Amino acid sequence: MKERVFFEEFESLYYFHGSTQNWSMQGFHFHNQYEIILFLSDGALLEIGDRVYHVMKGDLFFVNNREYHRTSGAEGQEYNRYVLMFEPELLEPMTKAFGYDFTMFFENRGDDFVHKLYLEGENLKRVERLLARIETNIGSGSSDEASVKIRLSILELITAINEMYKFFTKEKHTAADQEERKLKGDEEKFRDPILYRERVEQIKKYIATHVEEKLDLDEIAGKFYMNRYYLSHYFKKETGFAVLQYVTNQKIIAAKALLKKGTSVTDVALKLSYNSDSHFISVFKKSTGITPKKYAQNKKNNNV
Template sequence: MDNQIQRYHSNHFSLFHTVTDAPNDVTTHLHDCYELFYFISGDLTYYIEGQAYKLCPNDLILTNSRELHRIVFNSKCRYERKFIHFKPEYISSFQTGEYNTLYYLENRKLGYFNRIPAKDVMEYKIDELWGQIEKAALESSPESGMMMKAIFVQMLITINKIFAKYDHSHVDHRKYDHKIVAILEYINKNLEEKISLDILQQKFYVNKYYLCHIFKLSTGFTVFEYITYKRIMRASELLMSGMPALDTAHAVGYSDYSTFYKAFKGITGYTPKHYYRN
């Protein structure tokens, strides 16, 4: 059971601080916003788009609205975290043609470089900026909302600076299964096509049973779970652009509309038509 210590919510910005005494795994999901996840304590592995991050206290995880992620707990240790959900509209007034505040959040390769390690979080004082946002959130003064936003923008600029520092050297610091990376890229580029284990086996020269094993081990998802989530995420974008539901189903690789309907409702909680209306 979660013990919520602090919460702040507005149209485009939400701030949370929660504690769970006996955590359960968090199933595959994504958000319709960006998330900054500040890990305080617990024993978990954070899976994002094919990468597994074993977290240490004060690590910061960043995900955008296109990245599937899940959390697997390695033990029932007390789990404490803070997180911020926000939409780009929240800081639109701070964006300029010369500087994109969300550059690294938006332009990373999916699942790559989602973690800022505790060392950099502390060195660049992101923890202090987070504390200042929390303090402003508790105030009821007329200027508190503006103060929160200004500090948050400062935090995003600091995050950009950290990633810019990583830019020329961090590739060698992480070990990736390049075959899994290639398979993920193939799936994301071919969602409208038939994708089966036999096809992946033939294309990537890997036994399909072994592929299932290493895919789940590397990503935290089964192959078909990943494909389904990606297809439904793409379908939601097409529906919002005005594409009819039947055409959308075909555009994301479903020849049978009833299968698409069940998958879409199972993941989003809405029928395709109701999703567009809502």
């Protein structure tokens, strides 16, 4: 049975604190925002790609804006959590201003990255206090001062979480061990779940950083010294998507960002290496249900 995947629109800043019962997403979704989730009850299930996390109270998760995921609550139980979502653009200028990588656990991840950080005791209370401060600042109005307070409180939360994550997370392999494994790797050894997961993560990062290029299966396979069969098989096994389907999804995310900035449809098509305007419009409409021009108009009207 093929899993349903959908792109979901949210405000640039989204915050939720509360509980629901017998709640479950109907399929995997992804969105433009980074997401931080803190669970305050046991029993929920969080799936990110093909990774499945059985949630306990105090589990905190990082999800970036390219990861397909879904959550479901335990049947008959309250599903209590904090959810904070914000667009990457909020962090980028702050990273330059402070000389500190606020995105380190959203972007610059090691191959053995685990999305989950377990908190208890004072650490859990600290993160809850910081989230509550964000909630207070969000509710304080829409003035310039309120906007500054919101951004600063989010930066304080991320800094605290980064500090905790670095403290509690130990590297499973030394850099030398990882290099040796790469040198010894071949197609037969690549079948090991850990090895193909690492390779697929590298391929996903390559697609993200080369999204403006005209990517095809042979070019990607050659880049990673794999044949088409292994690339297609293991990428689909790890992500649930065909390679070119994943490429298309990443291009649509990039296209939306450009359209929101006011880039013309023709320039977006050119920048993302589509064969023509009509080809881009067709792909965009098939993926989103509306034309790129209509999407840009909707965004412009909402910002008025």
